[in-house]
Amino acid sequence: MLLPDVPIDARYLTQDDRITIAEGLLAGRPSAVIAEEIGKHRSTVYREISRGRGPDGRYNPW
Numbered sequence: 001m002l003l004p005d006v007p008i009d010a011r012y013l014t015q016d017d018r019i020t021i022a023e024g025l026l027a028g029r030p031s032a033v034i035a036e037e038i039g040k041h042r043s044t045v046y047r048e049i050s051r052g053r054g055p056d057g058r059y060n061p062w
Contacts, residue, residue, distance in 0.1 A: 013040065013048055018061035021045060021052075025059050 013021075017038045024034035035045040052059045 011040075011044070013038075013044065015061070018048065018052070021048060022059055022061040025049070 017040065020038050021034055024037065025031075029037075031045050031049060032042045035042040038045070049059050052061065054060050
């Protein structure tokens with residue numbers, strides 16, 4: 001049985017949020033715009049991008 005992609009708390013990101021961040025970055029949208037699109041604070045998105053960058057500098061949502 002698959003569980004819905006619902007965060008434990010509203011301040012946490014879901015996997016769908018992370019995928020939206022990755023797609024937004026690939027499309028060249030600024031982090032602040034992506035944050036507004038997913039309804040999260042821009043600092044949350046900035047931190048997620050920093051944590052999720054690989055050695056090549058690209059964000060990995062997985």
